[in-house]
Amino acid sequence: MLQKREKVLHLRTFQGRTVRIVREHYLRPSVPCNSPLCPQPARCRNDGKLLSSDVTHYVIPDWKVVQDYLEILEFPELKGIIFMQTACQAVQHQRGRRQYNKLRNLLKDARHDCILFANEFQQYSYLPRERGESMEKWQTRSIYNAAVWYYHHCQDRMPIVMVTEDEEAIQQYGSETEGVFVISFKGILNVNKHRAQIEAFVRLQGASSKDSDLISDILVHGMKARNRSIHGDVVVVELLPKNEWKGRTAALCENENDDKTPGESPSEPMPTGRVVGILQKNWRDYVVTFPSKEEVQSQGKNAQKILVTPWDYRIPKIRISTQQAEALQDFRVVVRIDSWESTSVYPNGHFVRVLGRIRDLEGEISTILVENSISVAPFSEAQMCEMPVNTPENPWKVNPEEERERIDLRKTHLVFSIDPKGCEDVDDALSVRTLSNGNLELGVHIADVTHFVMTNSYTDIEARTRATTYYLADRRYDMLPSILSADLCSLLGGVDRYAVSVLWELDKKSFEIKKVWYGRTIIQSAYKLYYEAAQDLLDGNFSVIGDIPEFKEMDEKSRQAKQDELVWAIGKLTDIARHVRAKRDSCGALELEGVEVRVQLDDKKNIHDLIPKQPLEVHETVAECMILANHWVAKKIWENFPHQALLRQHPPPHQEFFSELRECAKAKGFSMDTRSNKTLADSLDRANDPRDPLVNRILRSMATQAMSNALYFSTGSCAEDEFHHYGLALDKYTHFTSPIRRYSDIVVHRLLMAAISKDNKTEIKENLFSSKDLEELCRHINNRNRAAQHAQKQSTELFQCMYFKDKDPETEDRCIADGVIYSIRTNGVLVFIPRFGIKGAAYLKNKDGLVISCYQDGCSEWKPGSLQRFQNKITSTTAGGESITFSLFDHVTVRISVQASRCHADTIRLEIISNKPYKISETELSQQNSLLMKNELVKEVTRSVEEAQLAQEEAKVKIIQEEYQEYCQTKGTSLYTLLEEIRDLALLDLSSDYGM
């Protein structure tokens, strides 16, 4: 007999009113279960297709899984699937008719081993939705309940697996009923760059509750086990039995171009699996190269179908059909993958567009951009229309209305900015003054970008998509149109600008923070200083005064007064910064010199190294002020919006990643205490070899590499004790100080503004992101930042290669340099060349199996022999019995050459030509010292070195330049100007560092 229930729905009519609708709902004691195990088939009235009886378990997908991964469930290999009616209805209501019809056809298809169970019309498996229960929760609950009923209905004879994506459901139901398993099992495929053909790793996202002992990555060995998945796909893996597990390879190999595997373990078997399904494809645009003529002929028979080689080693060759293969031979081309048949070794794709010629600078740069999915089209007209106007005829003025609402600091405060020379986008300025009560007032003023960029305006959306300004080695792609980034938002000297300020009142003696004020202001920066000038003023060297444009027009007397005022301010600022830092230290915090700075430094070290830079105290002063501002803003927005503030965290690193660092340090006789950030910093400070300053630098960069990257996150998404910033040792941190260059800062500005309006009890104008949206946004920004870093690194490598490409390694003097061994592999060593900041592999055993041997005078030769690897050294023994040992931190002489590659990026090749350190000229020695000492004399010397170097480079560049012009290879810009720009950027980088 039917049972009548009622369902109450609240629907919204077209007029926007809510109507309460009561619908009847009839339940019956039995609905067809369509299982061969059914104890009472007559009662269930099973007609139509039944589940097959030879399955080991039934699978019940959760509604979300049915919605999102229906394609997978469509595979005929999958048997014994029970679709719950609840899940089908979710598809019908939320995914539209097409998807639903697919599901219906699937259910109708007699070949598919799947059935529908009408759980909602079944008296025992129906659960009414409870008051206040969300639709999603109810659906999951219903499906689980029906699964349990079904399990008991089949007299517990068939285990049931419910597949869900909902972590909570797994938690809640995972172990509730025996025989009914709730799982989710997937990870992201990560193809090893170096051994693309063989190895891939899958990182687990959420292990099932019953397999939690599996923490490490899973190795997927070979192309076949990879089952047509491509780097970055979300895949489902099946673990192989333990006796089939394999280890990873530790040897260097041919297309090695980067070392990314800290703590390589020597081939001990690790969990190995094979891919059984792809949940989410991560196909993007790929840059490929057509095979050269000879290769085309060898591919022969099917001339229309051509295998092209992607630029990225990790991507398999792609088969495309085109008639233009010959015409496109010399170009980098974008293709898209369309499909990958199960019978095919390669995926099929189609041609999209041409990027540029191979080895042409523009072509290669756009290759890097496409490969990192960076799209930097010029700003559109609609976006430019939103921009304020500032032309000589129609200059931009301060709006009187704004003037009323903002605090005017133009008359009262001496505001100035310190930036690298030639910097255009000044987004921060500083001020300091004595208050009437004798206390000090420190101010950090940040460009008010959010005043110009409204939420969800075209510019805002574009900036959100870009998320950051992209700095490549020779150029940059701005996040905001230049009218904002270089003009109206840039806190230039002598003009009125809107700002968001943080003002602290400090005690005159102890520099204790008494009060803090946040708000919108109007400022006028009095001086736009650059670091060197500020440092000179601080040191009492006034010869730079003439360089500062603001002083030029003044007469002698007022200049003196102004100068004294400025020098006092800079001095005071430095005092405060020192105290703030000392206090951070005394609070148990540490001086890690900003870990993130280091990361960025490492990324572009080569540029820095081409022109050695000077660490000045002013750098630290400015950085400290910015950190202070970021920290206080983080606190403020977190207090006001505990669940939707955007902060930045730096999780503490895993101890096991430090093992390589500890090994290396031990080899040199230092001990590394990596238990906490403080002990680590202390031991890094101690690990200083007076004879070789490079040791410390390498150790530091290794420490950096062991750490994970700092990330943005939404405070709603994780617990408060995870907010910690390991590198800076602050409990809360965010990015506030560079809204021109980073979208995260714009979000933080909006949050701060909302917090201020909350304090003033005024209406919050900004519409803030909910925690969930913010989380999504953070993921996007983090992702873009990573892309920006990769692009920067790749472009730097590109320039390195271009630099060395035209030099003959045999004859050219500059191609021979001093290198330090920083890691040992089974068939070679990894070498760091401080002169150019290059890291790379040098083989001790070549392809023919010959090993290296060195004579007394240091010359080396290839001879037959064998290699023996130890913990921190490697010995090469020739057949003749001579042997030579390379240990960690040994200095060797290497020859740098470029290994050209047609389809991929060129790589730097290193070759050890002597086991003795390269004889360093005197000037270069002093350069290295300059990194450590900060006295006037060294500064003078380095400047002359710089100039000498520049002159040298210029001479070289000129030759290249001539050649370029002769062959018309570069369009517009010559390499000389490019290198000049690199030089500028090298200085510019520092400014981007302190913001962290």
Place this chain on the structure above:
Amino acid sequence: MAGLELLSDQGYRVDGRRAGELRKIQARMGVFAQADGSAYIEQGNTKALAVVYGPHEMRGSRSRALPDRALVNCQYSMATFSTGERKRRPHGDRKACEMGLQLRQTFEAAILTQLYPRSQIDIYVQVLQADGGNYAACVNAATLAVLDAGIPMRDFVCACSAGFVDGTALADLSHVEEAAGGPQLALALLPASGQLALLEMDARLHEDHLQQVLEAASQAARDVHALLDRVVRQHVREAALLLGD
């Protein structure tokens, strides 16, 4: 959102019934003491109240009196709260008039009017909650009320609606199914003789399918009859008990 699926591949309707199944029917007779006859019926969520006065002398203008039979006067109304949106429904609006007329036709065919010449029988029906099949619920309620009043009839008049979706006839449409806009057929049946007291359909339906839909509706009406018959017997049994032999 995809359109509502009125009949799933497994043969379930939106509310879980199969094609030929009726909604739950509950009925009571003799709900008012003042009236000569009264009844209340629930068909699913459709609820209707019917009251019968008469046969009595003509009220109002005597000229309307019929010389050979009784005049059946029907009035239909819907409560303001009967639908999802509250709405005032004045007396004598077109819809109510039409429905009144239909009821009148139905009952003129069923009541033995020639037994009461020059008199009048009043049937008042009110829908308290409308959830599809209003006409059918009214007819069924009125039948019970007329029986309660003790007015001789040829037979029960049992009504039911039927629709047609995807080649299948659905019996006893609910509001959701009616609102979907398919053809809808209302049928009032005298079950014993199988005569039709009223047949009404106001949408296009291919002639080939008519028989099928008609069949479904009459089957449903016969099912209703079985239920109503039980209600009447139950009522009479109770009344007899009260009277005490």
